[in-house]
Amino acid sequence: MSFPVALVLQYLLNALQLGSVYALIALGYSMVYGILTMINFAHGDIFMVGAYLAMWATLFLLGLPLNLPTIFIFLGSLLFTMTVTAVLGVSIERLAYRPLRQAPKVSAVITALGVGLFLENFTLATIGPEPRQVPAIFPVQQYSWGGVAFTNIQVLILVVSFILMVLLDTLVRRTLTGMAMRAISYNRVIVPLMGVSVDHIISLTFAIGSAIAGAGGLLYGLAYPVLDPYMGIRIGWWAFIAAVVGGIGNIRGAVLGGYVLGAVEIFTPVLLASSTYRDSVAFSMLLILLIFKPTGLLGRPTVEKV
Amino acid sequence: MKKSEEAAGRSFGGTWSFALGALALLGLAWLLPASGLMNLYLQQVLMYVGINIILTLSLNLVNGYMGEFSVGHAGFMAVGAYVAAVLTVAVFPRAWGPVLFPVALILGGLAAALAGLVVAFPSFRTRGDYLAIVTLAFNMIVKSILENINAVGGPRGYMGMAKLCNLAWVVFWVLATLLVLRNLIYSNLGRGIIAIREDELAANLVSVNTPRLKIYAFCLSAFFAGVAGGLYAHLLQFINPRSFSILKSTDMLVMVYLGGIGSLAGSILGASLYTILMELLRPLELWRWVVGPLLLVLLMIFRPTGIMGLKEARWLKPRDS
Numbered sequence: 001m002s003f004p005v006a007l008v009l010q011y012l013l014n015a016l017q018l019g020s021v022y023a024l025i026a027l028g029y030s031m032v033y034g035i036l037t038m039i040n041f042a043h044g045d046i047f048m049v050g051a052y053l054a055m056w057a058t059l060f061l062l063g064l065p066l067n068l069p070t071i072f073i074f075l076g077s078l079l080f081t082m083t084v085t086a087v088l089g090v091s092i093e094r095l096a097y098r099p100l101r102q103a104p105k106v107s108a109v110i111t112a113l114g115v116g117l118f119l120e121n122f123t124l125a126t127i128g129p130e131p132r133q134v135p136a137i138f139p140v141q142q143y144s145w146g147g148v149a150f151t152n153i154q155v156l157i158l159v160v161s162f163i164l165m166v167l168l169d170t171l172v173r174r175t176l177t178g179m180a181m182r183a184i185s186y187n188r189v190i191v192p193l194m195g196v197s198v199d200h201i202i203s204l205t206f207a208i209g210s211a212i213a214g215a216g217g218l219l220y221g222l223a224y225p226v227l228d229p230y231m232g233i234r235i236g237w238w239a240f241i242a243a244v245v246g247g248i249g250n251i252r253g254a255v256l257g258g259y260v261l262g263a264v265e266i267f268t269p270v271l272l273a274s275s276t277y278r279d280s281v282a283f284s285m286l287l288i289l290l291i292f293k294p295t296g297l298l299g300r301p302t303v304e305k306v
Numbered sequence: 307m308k309k310s311e312e313a314a315g316r317s318f319g320g321t322w323s324f325a326l327g328a329l330a331l332l333g334l335a336w337l338l339p340a341s342g343l344m345n346l347y348l349q350q351v352l353m354y355v356g357i358n359i360i361l362t363l364s365l366n367l368v369n370g371y372m373g374e375f376s377v378g379h380a381g382f383m384a385v386g387a388y389v390a391a392v393l394t395v396a397v398f399p400r401a402w403g404p405v406l407f408p409v410a411l412i413l414g415g416l417a418a419a420l421a422g423l424v425v426a427f428p429s430f431r432t433r434g435d436y437l438a439i440v441t442l443a444f445n446m447i448v449k450s451i452l453e454n455i456n457a458v459g460g461p462r463g464y465m466g467m468a469k470l471c472n473l474a475w476v477v478f479w480v481l482a483t484l485l486v487l488r489n490l491i492y493s494n495l496g497r498g499i500i501a502i503r504e505d506e507l508a509a510n511l512v513s514v515n516t517p518r519l520k521i522y523a524f525c526l527s528a529f530f531a532g533v534a535g536g537l538y539a540h541l542l543q544f545i546n547p548r549s550f551s552i553l554k555s556t557d558m559l560v561m562v563y564l565g566g567i568g569s570l571a572g573s574i575l576g577a578s579l580y581t582i583l584m585e586l587l588r589p590l591e592l593w594r595w596v597v598g599p600l601l602l603v604l605l606m607i608f609r610p611t612g613i614m615g616l617k618e619a620r621w622l623k624p625r626d627s
Contacts, residue, residue: 039435099607106375107610109438110563110602113377113556117599125592233552237446244439279450283443287428290440294432 006147011266017154017223019262020161024216025239026246026254027168028089028209034185034249035205038105041112042092044236045119046085046210050217051227052123054081055134062135073137078160081218082211089210090203098199116232123229134225157219164212165255171208172251181205185249238265241286247299256297324621328481335477349473351585353541356476357534358577360483362561363570364530367487369559370567371496372523373503374429375438378445379531379558382418384550385448386532387539388458390414394540395466407470411479411536418532419525421448426524430517433506445555452547463546471540479537483530484622488570490526492624499523503568560602566612571619576612 025047032040057077061068068076096115100108141152172178180196181204192198220235221227238261246257264282269275289296338344361383368376393410394403421444428440453461490496498519501509510516539545557580565576580598587594609615 033435037435039438096603096607100610103606103610105434106369107563107606109375109435110559111606113559114599114602114606117553117556118596118603121592121595121599125596237442237552241439241443244436248435274454276454277450280447280454283446283450286443287440287447290432290436291428294436 004147009146009148011270012263013148013150013154015263015266016259017157017262018265019259020157021216021220021223021235021258022239022242022261023255023258024161024164024219025213025236026242026258027165027251028213029240029243030246030248030251030254031181031205031209033243034251035181035202036097036101036108037185037249038097038108039112039240039248040097040209041109041236041240042116042119043209043213044232044239045116046089046092046232047213047217047220047236047239048123048227048229048232049088049119050081050085050210050214051134051221051231052127052132052217053084053214054078054218054221055132055227057081058135058137062137070137074156077137078215078218081214085214085217086207086211089206089213093203093206098202116236120229120232127229129229131226131228134221134227136225137222153222157223160215160219164215168208168212169251177201177204238282241282244296245286245289247296250296250298250300253296253298260297328485331477331481332474336474339473344473350541351582353471353473353476353537354585355578355581356473356480357537357541358558358561358581359480359574360530360534360537361558362565362573362577363483363487364527364534365558366562366565366567366570366573367490367499367523367527369562370569370573371491371503372499372520374520375434376425376441376527377438377552377555377559378425378441378443378448379527380550380552380554381441381445381448382421382528382531383535383538383554384452384545384547385421385528385535386411386414386418387535387545387550388414388452388464389417389532390536391464391467391539391545392458394468394470395464400468403468403470407475407540411533414536415529415532418535419529421532422525422528423521425528426521429520429524442552442555445550445552449547449551452550459546461547463544463548465544467540467543469540469543471537476537476541479533483533484570484574486526486530488622491570495519495522500568560598563612564602564605566614566616568616569612569614569618570622572612572614572617575614579613 025043028043028046029040032038032043054077057080058073061073061076092115096111097108100111138152138156143150143152170178172181180191180201183191183194183196184198184201188198239258242257242261243254244257245260246253246255248254261282264285265278268278268281272281293299339349361379364382365376365379368374368379390410390413393413394407398406398410425437425441425444429437432440452458458464491499498509498514498516499522501512501514502516502519506516535550561576561580562573563576564580565574566572583601584594584598587597590597605612
């Protein structure tokens with residue numbers, strides 16, 4: 001079977017676009033897991049809330065009689081979405097997860113599932129089940145280059161998510177705060193003795209992870225402009241698989257996993273000529289990977305101490 | 307010698323009263339609807355309570371007693387529901403339906419138990435969060451496969467089942483599940499399962515065959531989840547892959563942790579309370595799906611061990627422990 005190169009590139013571009021969104025959400029899963037060894041199952045729903053916030057912010061800014069340049073509208077929505085989702089993430093950690101930090105890990109995971117369901121159903125009850133349309137900030141412009149068609153929105157998604165990923169990677173690897181984060185994930189008992197406020201760093205981790213998921217919500221809304229309260233479930237789970245595939249707890253692994261999952265989603269329908277199998281493919285892949293490489297592609301194997 | 311004889315002849319607190327109570331319950335479950343003293347709505351709610359008790363008990367074996375973390379039990383339920391439904395609709399002669407219904411349920415349960423192996427094998431190597439992911443993936447795969455099988459309706463769902471499920475059958479299966487799990491948990495096998503929860507490595511060192519016990523526990527748990535699925539299919543008379551999604555699994559988790567892990571009485575209590583509460587909250591419409599998760603979060607923060615908190619009702623414990 002041979003595909004024309006341009007077509008493969010076209011699919012690859014679509015995979016990169018979707019993968020960027022998965023990667024942005026996967027980062028939040030990975031960061032929280034790295035620092036608390038806890039799966040924050042509510043993370044996909046923070047993404048969903050982010051998408052709704054972005055919709056409102058855009059509607060508000062577009063409705064102002066100021067005729068703002070589109071780039072300001074985009075940046076304003078981005079800033080608003082990221083701020084509010086950061087506050088949401090920190091509040092969830094404060095109210096629901098912090099009281100359970102000494103409890104068995106299962107309690108925290110159940111709580112996270114509960115918080116996720118709460119966010120979904122709260123949105124459903126307040127906003128209603130009908131899908132909402134995100135207004136277009138930018139008029140879509142088609143470009144073509146060597147037979148590959150792409151839009152300005154695709155470019156924007158790739159660029160913005162790349163910038164966010166680089167910023168995050170720099171923060172974690174090059175700054176004192178990042179060093180504190182890595183230290184806490186290495187040993188949470190000793191680090192407070194070094195004068196690091198663990199609570200502070202954990203709050204910061206939730207803020208950053210949630211803000212990035214919020215940004216993912218905005219970008220997703222630009223590309224696939226239909227929102228519903230349960231959208232966070234499927235996308236959240238896919239992003240979660242991405243984090244595990246890359247090696248949960250590993251920032252670069254989450255990005256890699258995001259792109260792998262984006263490719264799985266785009267290429268499965270092409271290769272199997274049916275789109276309904278993509279969930280089976282993604283999850284079977286996850287199972288097989290976990291059997292052979294239980295800590296993911298870039299994860300370090302952990303040694304269980306007796 | 308004396309000790310082992312005692313152990314062999316160990317009886318449960320009030321085995322006779324358990325048997326009598328069971329018979330009385332079964333009798334009531336058959337008589338009340340038959341005599342028209344119980345209206346259909348109440349019967350329906352009680353059947354849901356019963357099915358949820360079976361599901362909760364089965365999940366408690368894995369999550370509570372073995373200390374693994376399954377978040378995909380709805381997958382087993384789906385296997386049982388679809389197999390039993392296809393059997394009564396397409397395989398068994400229609401006239402024989404009521405007679406062959408238990409056979410369909412058991413075959414559905416066995417199919418689910420077979421599916422349990424899918425989860426049991428990875429559990430030899432992975433634990434905790436990663437096993438949770440495996441069970442989750444299992445749930446998603448089952449749902450996705452069912453959506454792709456056109457013979458059972460694909461995403462549209464499957465119907466045509468006669469209403470074979472009645473209160474007496476539900477009560478019978480609740481009692482059967484309870485009896486099997488109670489006897490298992492206080493047997494040597496059961497102690498091995500609890501040892502896995504406490505410390506898998508140490509259990510291995512005292513020659514507990516952990517892989518074998520994991521297979522037993524997962525398959526038995528899946529079996530009962532499958533039976534519950536079969537009952538559910540013949541109560542609702544319509545099943546659809548979406549009714550066995552991760553949301554259903556979450557419901558089961560809520561019931562297990564509400565009642566308390568590692569307690570059979572807790573599972574009965576948790577399932578009954580949760581089902582009845584959700585029924586009472588029905589006037590709130592959409593908001594009841596907000597209240598449920600909120601309750602779960604509050605419960606985890608203020609009483610993470612659930613209502614029973616690892617305690618067991620006396621009539622479910624052997625007399626000497």
